[in-house]
Amino acid sequence: MTSTVLKACHWSLCVETSPQDGDSAASSQFRFPHKAFWVILSASLLLVIVALGLTGHLGLSRPHSQPSQIVRITVPDQTGVLINQSAVVDQQNDLVTFCVTSPANQTSTVLFDIKHGLICYKPVDQQSCFLRKMERSDYDNVHSLLHESARKNHFQLSGNETQRQTEFLGVLAASQVDVSTLEEPLQALCQDRSIHWTKRADGPGKQRLVYFCIDICFPSNICVSVCFYYLPE
Known part of the structure; x- marks a missing residue:
């Protein structure tokens, strides 16, 4: 059977x-099922250990965000006297902040916000900040500083090789900017001041006087004197 x-x-x-x-x-x-359970559990633990090991390795090999770097720029003026300027380069946030000291030992600030395409001027002897949009030449000048600062933090510019140019910016007095509409770096820079838009102009004309200028030098051997004056209402 x-x-x-x-x-x-x-x-x-x-x-x-x-x-x-x-x-x-x-x-x-x-x-048999009892034995299979322990085999599956051991394999799962092994996979978890391998995964944790890979995660830790990737975390250690990931580059850390670079802190802000201070760069010094030394260049002789037109009379041969050395001028010292400093710039704070923040590559992570695409910011370059110039500290420009006048012959009277007063320091003005110029902030290049590359991410948003804006330049903000904060003169020491004024109660206002002045904005303008970056142009192609501005991007080229600032990028030279961003790239070169990765190799060194001091630039000695030669006087006979440095190109000098003057830019005139007219202040639009009727176009005051609401500071709350600006990004955080600009708000922090001009939190206690009024902010006005400016635009590039050919010159102030004979009937208007330039009321202040800021000289900025870049590692590309270019120095720019930015001069402001008020436009008519």
């Missing part, structure tokens, strides 16, 4: 037994 084959399933594992197997079949039915 052919014995009936019984199929016992547990944990998605099937074991075929015959009625005459008795207790040995029942014993193997529970032993």
